[in-house]
Amino acid sequence: MSDFIIHVTIMSGLYALLALSLNLQAGLGGLMNFGQIALFACGTYGAAIAFHFDFGAVSGFVLAVLAAALLGWAFASVGRNLQADYWGIVTLALAEVIRIIATNEDWLTGGAQGIGGIPPLYAGLDGQTRQLVILATVLLLVLAAGLFCRHLIGGRYGLSIKIMREEPQLAASLGYDTIALKRQLMAVSSVLAAVSGFLFAHYVSFVGPEQIDSSETFLIWAMIVVGGLGNNAGAIVGAFLLQFTFAFIPFVKDWIGLPSEYVAAGRLLLTGGGLIAFILFRQSGIVPERVGGRRYV
Amino acid sequence: MIEVTEVRAGYGDGPDILNGISLTAEPGRIVTILGPNGCGKSTLLKCIAGFVRPRAGHIRMSGEAVTDVPTYLKVRNHRVGFVPQTDNVFASMTVAENIMLGGRLMERRDRERRFDTLLGQYPSLASKKNRRASALSGGERQLLSLARALISEPSILLLDEPSAGLSPRMMHDVFEAIADVRRREGPSILMVEQNAFEALHVSDSAYVLSFGSVAIEGAASDLLADPAMRSLYLGGDKH
Structure with a gap:
């Protein structure tokens, strides 16, 4: 049972990194990114391709981070003058294009079969010790990412992003370059998603296109909506809550005596139902965004 | 100085809202753009500010071509101050923070000097400088928005319906504040307004738009005395 709890906690931590990344984009910047899973894919495929071509893990990490930052920048640049909802559709479409490329470019990505045998993290350690060290690594990264996001939101940069989110015309009239702000925010937050993907690939030792299905993006959305859009602690709470709920x-x-196929259905029901319930009855989520109370200038 | 020459503009694939408008706003003068709803007043101001890109024509600021220059570069390089019509203050921030935000590109010492000067000029804001902007009345919010635009000592000031939604008393105070800005600082002031009578009283000249074109233009005093103008836009002879 303890191995199971450790595994679920590790997965929750990896999703928490993804949720923090999406929270920076959507919660702080108001960027309705429905292609978040593509940024995660940069991390997973960065690790997998580096292994496939024998580049080494460090090269894989650099590849993952650079690819994600570039993709995030490209997301912000494509249709930069579109309204939030139309831009969201564009990101969803781009993520699907990336999944289709991953499915079909066998020479690079292993195609539908994916790439297996990726070296596990801390391969020199054995059994539960390795799991505990991975757990500590992931939790430390979540803590570091949370502090980084807090620092980003609390400072002048966070203020400029909030102004861009709330009043884009007013932001421009105060001399803010809103397009550059969007690009920076997407590039920085994408790195968090890539780190999550890189660790995930080395943790499960396999990368395949089914891991980057669009439904995963909406799972991450459910995490930040349930946890509290715009609040870093909320994003972490949402990730852990949903992952543990799914695990059980x-x-x-x-206990109820239902057939096995109900497990997947229950997961979908919780994701969709949780999203709808919180949007209808508690839009601010479990841990609402803090507004005001800070000296900005 | 603002020079607009034969500007045509619209939104998306839609028809032209502005059909070749030309105007000039010189330093130290207040120029008002008047006209009924939907005539293109706000679109013209957005074109000049850089929010809407003109389909044709030219815009120059202080002699430099700025037709396709985005808003943030106009603010940074041409010292443009913009006061939007609505949602023009950050409600969760204090009055002082709102004003200081307008001077975020200035040196700290200059910003603080201007801040003190502006609080001296606007006692109603000074007495509430540490209160949230959400606690201000409509007129005070408009003054706050004006003070935020003025902190950077703009050479061009664009005002989008500064009297919208204000009581007659507050409207009077806001127009007086705008007239004071001209006297003290001397920027080119371009103002879009619905309240023609009050706006013309503080303006030097005005352009009346109709269906995206200039229908009437001239000195504000001449327009106030023009019978056609009084009949169409100033509510007959009641004033």
């Missing part, structure tokens, strides 16, 4: 669905299924 099979036990609930056995």
Whole structure:
């Protein structure tokens, strides 16, 4: 049971990094990115391609981070003058294009079969010790990412992003370059998603296109909406809450006596139902965004 | 100085809202753009500010071509101050923070000097400088928005319906404040307004738009005395 809890906690931590990344974009910057999973894919495929071509893990990490930052920058640049909802559709479409490329470019990505055998993290350690060290690494990274996001939101940069989100015309009239702000924010937040993907690839030792399905983006959205859009602690709370809830669905299924296919359905039901319930009844989420109360200038 | 020459503009694939408008606003003068709803007043101001890119024509500021220059560069390089019509203050920030934000590109010492000067000029803001902007009345918000635009000592000031939604008393105070800005600082002031009578009283000249074109233009005093103008835009002879 403890191995199971450690595994679920590690997965929650990896999703927390993804949720923090999306929270920077959507919660802080108001950027409705529905292609978040593509940024995660930069991390997973960065690790996998580096392994596939024998570049080494460090090169894989650099590849993952650079690819994600570049893709985030490109997301912000494509249709930069579009309204938020139309831009969201564009990001969803771009993420699907990337998934289709990953499915079809066998020479690079392993195609539909994916790339397996990626060296696990801390391969020199054995069994539960390795799991505990991975857990500590992931939790430390979540803490570091949370502090980084807090620093970003609390300072002048965070203020400029909030102004861009709330009043884009007013922001421009105060001399803010709103397009540059969007690009910077997307590039920086994408790195967090890439780190999550890189660790995920080395943790599960396999990367495939089914891991970057669009439904995963909406799972991350559900995490930040349930946790509290615009609040870093909320993003972490949402990631852990949903991951642990999903992990215990099979036990609930056995307890009620439902067939196995209900596990996937229960997961979808919780994701969609949680999103709808919180949007309808508690838009601010479990940990609402803090507004005001800070000296900005 | 602002020079607009034969500007045509619209939104998306839609028809032209502005059909070849030309105007000039010289330093130290207040120029008002008047006209009924939908005539293109705000679109013209957005074109000049850089929010809407003209489809044709030219815009110059202080002699430099700025037709396709985005808003933030006009603010940085041509010292343009812009006061939007609505949603023009940050409600969760204090009055002082709102004003200081307008001077974020200035040296700290200059910004603080201007801040003190502006608080001296606007006692109603000075007495509430540490209160949230959300606690201000409509007129005070408009003054706050004006003070935020003025802190950077703009050479061009663009005002989008500064009297919108204000009581007659507050409207009077806001127009007086705008007239004071001209006297003290001397920027080119271009103002879009619905309240023609009050706006013309503080303006030097005005352009009346109709269906995206200039229908009437001239000195504000001449327009106030023009019978056609009084009949169409100033509510007959009631003033």
